[in-house]
Amino acid sequence: MSVLSFAAINKQLSLSRRLFLGGSLAAAALPATASAEEAPPASALKARQLPARSLPVPGTVSEGLQAVIAAPYPPGWNALPEDSATWKDLAAKSAAGAAPAIAAIREHFGLTVDQTTMGGVPVFVITPQDIAPENRNRLLVHIHGGGYVLFPGEAGAGEGMLMAGYARCKVVSIDYRMAPDYPYPAALNDVMAVWGVLLAAYDPSKMGIFGTSAGGALTLCAIHRAKAEGIALPGAIAPGSPLADLTWSGDSIMANAYVDNALVSRRSWANAASTLYAGQNDPRDPLLSPIFGDFSGFPPAILTSGTRDLLLSDTVRTHQKLRKAGVTAALQVLEGQSHGQYLSPFLPETDEAFGEIAKFFSDHLAS
Amino acid sequence: MSVLSFAAINKQLSLSRRLFLGGSLAAAALPATASAEEAPPASALKARQLPARSLPVPGTVSEGLQAVIAAPYPPGWNALPEDSATWKDLAAKSAAGAAPAIAAIREHFGLTVDQTTMGGVPVFVITPQDIAPENRNRLLVHIHGGGYVLFPGEAGAGEGMLMAGYARCKVVSIDYRMAPDYPYPAALNDVMAVWGVLLAAYDPSKMGIFGTSAGGALTLCAIHRAKAEGIALPGAIAPGSPLADLTWSGDSIMANAYVDNALVSRRSWANAASTLYAGQNDPRDPLLSPIFGDFSGFPPAILTSGTRDLLLSDTVRTHQKLRKAGVTAALQVLEGQSHGQYLSPFLPETDEAFGEIAKFFSDHLAS
Numbered sequence: 001m002s003v004l005s006f007a008a009i010n011k012q013l014s015l016s017r018r019l020f021l022g023g024s025l026a027a028a029a030l031p032a033t034a035s036a037e038e039a040p041p042a043s044a045l046k047a048r049q050l051p052a053r054s055l056p057v058p059g060t061v062s063e064g065l066q067a068v069i070a071a072p073y074p075p076g077w078n079a080l081p082e083d084s085a086t087w088k089d090l091a092a093k094s095a096a097g098a099a100p101a102i103a104a105i106r107e108h109f110g111l112t113v114d115q116t117t118m119g120g121v122p123v124f125v126i127t128p129q130d131i132a133p134e135n136r137n138r139l140l141v142h143i144h145g146g147g148y149v150l151f152p153g154e155a156g157a158g159e160g161m162l163m164a165g166y167a168r169c170k171v172v173s174i175d176y177r178m179a180p181d182y183p184y185p186a187a188l189n190d191v192m193a194v195w196g197v198l199l200a201a202y203d204p205s206k207m208g209i210f211g212t213s214a215g216g217a218l219t220l221c222a223i224h225r226a227k228a229e230g231i232a233l234p235g236a237i238a239p240g241s242p243l244a245d246l247t248w249s250g251d252s253i254m255a256n257a258y259v260d261n262a263l264v265s266r267r268s269w270a271n272a273a274s275t276l277y278a279g280q281n282d283p284r285d286p287l288l289s290p291i292f293g294d295f296s297g298f299p300p301a302i303l304t305s306g307t308r309d310l311l312l313s314d315t316v317r318t319h320q321k322l323r324k325a326g327v328t329a330a331l332q333v334l335e336g337q338s339h340g341q342y343l344s345p346f347l348p349e350t351d352e353a354f355g356e357i358a359k360f361f362s363d364h365l366a367s
Numbered sequence: 368m369s370v371l372s373f374a375a376i377n378k379q380l381s382l383s384r385r386l387f388l389g390g391s392l393a394a395a396a397l398p399a400t401a402s403a404e405e406a407p408p409a410s411a412l413k414a415r416q417l418p419a420r421s422l423p424v425p426g427t428v429s430e431g432l433q434a435v436i437a438a439p440y441p442p443g444w445n446a447l448p449e450d451s452a453t454w455k456d457l458a459a460k461s462a463a464g465a466a467p468a469i470a471a472i473r474e475h476f477g478l479t480v481d482q483t484t485m486g487g488v489p490v491f492v493i494t495p496q497d498i499a500p501e502n503r504n505r506l507l508v509h510i511h512g513g514g515y516v517l518f519p520g521e522a523g524a525g526e527g528m529l530m531a532g533y534a535r536c537k538v539v540s541i542d543y544r545m546a547p548d549y550p551y552p553a554a555l556n557d558v559m560a561v562w563g564v565l566l567a568a569y570d571p572s573k574m575g576i577f578g579t580s581a582g583g584a585l586t587l588c589a590i591h592r593a594k595a596e597g598i599a600l601p602g603a604i605a606p607g608s609p610l611a612d613l614t615w616s617g618d619s620i621m622a623n624a625y626v627d628n629a630l631v632s633r634r635s636w637a638n639a640a641s642t643l644y645a646g647q648n649d650p651r652d653p654l655l656s657p658i659f660g661d662f663s664g665f666p667p668a669i670l671t672s673g674t675r676d677l678l679l680s681d682t683v684r685t686h687q688k689l690r691k692a693g694v695t696a697a698l699q700v701l702e703g704q705s706h707g708q709y710l711s712p713f714l715p716e717t718d719e720a721f722g723e724i725a726k727f728f729s730d731h732l733a734s
Contacts, residue, residue: 042426045437050625052419058618059409060684070412251425251703252674258417259622307619307679316674316700317427323699323723331698332690333683336618356690 042249055259058336064347069308069336071261078267084180087149087276090269091178094146095155102158105345109165113157119193122175124157132168134367138206139198140164141234142173143222145213145340147243147273148187149179159212159343166351167358172198176218179277184288187214187277191222195231204232205366210357212304212340213311214274216242220290220318223298233299236364238357240304241311241339242318244291246274246283250313260310260338268310291317295325302330302360304353306337328364332356409616422626425703431714436675436703438628445634451547454516454643457636458545461513462522469525472712476532480524486560489542491524499535501734505573506565507531508601509540510589512580512707514610514640515554516546526579526710533718534725539565543585546644551655554581554644558589562598571599572733577724579671579707580678581641583609587657587685590665600666603731605724607671608678608706609685611658613641613650617680627677627705635677658684662692669697669727671720673704695731699723 057070081087106113110129117123126142142160144151151158153175160173176190198207211219216239226233248266257265278288286293291314301322305315312333322329334342334349342353424437448454473480477496484490493509509527511518518525520542527540543557565574578586583606593600615633624632645655653660658681668689672682679700689696701709701716709720 043424043433043437045424045433047421047423048437048439048625048628050417050420050422053417053624054414055417055621056414057410057412058616058621058680060616060618060680066410066412070410070415072415249425249427251427254422254425255626255675255703256622257420259415261415307683308622312674312700313425313427313702317702319699320702320719324719331700332686333679333698333700335680335684335687336622352687352691 061336062348065336065341065344065349068341068344068347069261069338073261073264077264077269080269080272087180087273091146091150091152094150095152098151098155098158101345102154102161105158105161105165108346109161111161111164113154113161115154118172118197121190121193123194124154124160124173124175126157126160126164126171126173128164128168128170130168131170132362134362135167135169137203137367138169138208138361138365139202140167140169140171140361141195141198141207141209142171143176143191143209143211143215143218144173145211145215145243146178147270148184148214148277149273152178158345159210159215162343162345162350162354163210163358166354167361169358169361179273183277183279184281187218188221188225188287191218192225192231195222195226199232203366205235207234208236208238208361208365209234210238210240212240212242212343213270214243214277216240217244217290220244220293221287224286224290224293227297233297235366236300236302236361237298238302238304238360239318240342240357241306241309241315242290242303243270243274243311244289244314244318246278246289250311250317252313253310256308256310256312256338259308261308262339262341263310265310291321295321295327298322298325298327300328300360300364302332302357304332304334304342304357306334306339306341308336308338310339330356330360428703429715432703432708432711432716435708435711435714436628436705440628440631444631444636447636447639454547454640458513458517458519461517462519465518465522465525468712469521469528472525472528472532475713476528478528478531480521480528482521485539485564488557488560490561491521491527491540491542493524493527493531493538493540495531495535495537497535498537499729501729502534502536504570504734505536505575505728505732506569507534507536507538507728508562508565508574508576509538510543510558510576510578510582510585511540512578512582512610513545514637515551515581515644516640519545525712526577526582529710529712529717529721530577530725533721534728536725536728546640550644550646551648554585555588555592555654558585559592559598562589562593566599570733572602574601575603575605575728575732576601577605577607579607579609579710580637581610581644583607583670584611584657587611587660588654591653591657591660594664600664602733603667603669603728604665605669605671605727606685607709607724608673608676608682609657609670610637610641610678611656611681611685613645613656617678617684619680620677623675623677623679623705626675628675629706629708630677632677658688662688662694665689665692665694667695667727667731669699669724671699671701671709671724673701673706673708675703675705677706697723697727
């Protein structure tokens with residue numbers, strides 16, 4: 001990854017909007033070697049042939065979001081590392097790429113960020129300047145995304161910082177172990193270890209858990225596992241565009257292919273990365289792919305996605321399964337947005353999306 | 368429209384699933400003469416060039432829904448009538464095409480359907496065999512879709528019959544006047560006339576209003592107009608995939624073009640039909656395009672769409688505007704479904720979608 005390629009990218013996206021895209025952009029420098037085949041149709045029925053076409057940038061969103069939507073595919077979005085060293089190099093570059101946005105968010109909200117450990121797991125404790133009165137006894141637990149490989153260290157805490165700022169609530173962001181060195185179930189074990197420590201200090205009904213993409217999946221997996229082990233559940237959860245199905249079979253994976261400019265298609269690095277995380281385990285295990293689990297007894301949940309999101313189907317399928325299980329579950333789908341783009345700092349649409357999630361937590365957590 | 372073309376269509380879709388598609392299928396026999404141009408980008412930013420690709424039928428939905436998703440575009444979906452007589456002929460054919468599904472729904476639920484008038488407007492009063500106890504004093508008002516042109520008479524009442532059956536609640540379905548003979552505001556005037564009559568007999572908090580596509584838009588327009596005129600509002604509404612923006616500028620109009628196999632693209636008959644309805648009026652008038660109105664004070668709303676829906680953006684934009692206005696608003700987005708396909712009778716996904724809407728009405732209407 002040359003400095004030059006980041007400089008070029010910065011001309012297209014302002015520094016403050018690179019939080020989530022940073023990881024995929026960091027893949028730009030990798031040689032395009034591997035290229036997974038498109039999946040065969042899951043149904044034997046005849047596939048539709050779509051013509052080539054031009055997809056304009058919509059005028060129905062803010063100018064800032066228009067710029068995000070207009071950005072080209074991350075260069076090298078489907079260039080896949082072939083060995084552990086290259087994956088780890090990619091992770092280091094994702095962290096470097098996210099650093100300016102992290103600094104901007106911390107500054108914007110005047111956040112205090114303390115690094116510590118809980119149950120042996122590194123975490124960032126994020127404290128806003130002005131905690132809302134109703135949030136004084138509440139805590140939100142953040143699990144970051146990045147395909148179980150990217151955004152180590154403080155780079156992973158950006159979404160947690162956004163939530164701390166928007167919700168005016170203390171957040172603990174978990175810097176869990178990642179693939180390739182630590183495949184499944186290391187990440188989930190780390191989440192459960194932190195949750196166990198927090199349960200000793202907080203009433204679970206006053207805590208929420210949230211995260212996007214792999215972090216959304218880990219949020220759901222943590223509930224499946226807590227249920228199975230008889231551990232107390234949080235008062236509410238907010239899985240954002242969860243990578244809920246490691247078989248990558250949701251309809252939007254194909255329908256939004258090349259429409260989504262963050263993940264782009266199932267040939268994305270994120271597919272390869274999550275496969276690395278799953279290892280030889282069954283991808284249909286609900287602790288890897290939470291969509292295949294039993295959602296009864298889940299806490300109230302709010303799910304967030306975008307109309308162009310490659311994982312829109314994972315999101316709406318999770319929402320449908322939650323509702324079918326009788327769980328209080330809200331869904332918001334953001335106009336024109338690709339995977340994870342509601343994490344773009346300081347756009348009006350980001351204010352709205354986080355505002356909805358913060359309100360949901362406020363409505364459903366004990367105070 | 369030859370008998371032969373319906374026979375061919377019936378090989379692809381079972382009779383009972385043609386309720387909503389009937390109208391667009393009926394356009395098959397029309398000569399392909401007019402063809403509206405694709406809209407220019409609403410943003411000056413550079414459009415994305417999408418490659419041609421193959422879109423498989425997802426394995427994440429029921430077999431019945433897979434068959435609906437696998438169906439080819441309605442033949443003649445973009446063949447546009449050039450004169451009033453041809454539009455009216457198309458409307459008559461849409462009614463004939465829907466008739467078998469209407470009969471099947473009535474039979475399936477054992478519904479009693481009485482034709483009468485309210486305020487001079489023809490309506491169908493639909494009574495289920497077994498009204499749920501909590502619904503004894505409630506009434507749901509149905510406004511059908513069809514681009515303000517199709518599904519005259521009982522053909523328009525199918526969605527109302529589905530709701531009566533699923534919700535076990537009495538439904539009044541409005542057979543409003545349509546274009547080309549009766550452009551805006553005839554349809555809305557008819558809706559308001561019926562609403563006025565019903566207000567004399569029912570507590571508004573015990574009534575809900577619902578409808579799909581043009582019917583979803585008319586549901587929202589009726590609230591805008593009732594607010595403006597100081598008329599009592601219903602206790603809840605359920606606009607399904609509302610045709611909320613007659614400027615057709617939502618992102619999914621382009622992003623889901625050729626992905627949606629019901630409306631297909633903005634060149635659809637539905638665009639031409641709604642333009643005919645709008646006439647020389649400003650399409651940004653909130654009584655034509657409710658998205659441009661003020662949503663404050665709206666009753667609780669549940670919105671329904673599908674991941675492939677050409678009008679997904681209209682749906683989520685309406686949801687966002689409602690939430691921003693502080694209104695209780697739920698959203699459900701159905702896996703793999705194109706415009707209006709949750710009206711396909713008796714699929715498991717239809718049971719679930721109507722179950723959600725019925726529960727929402729039950730939760731929010733006074734009893």
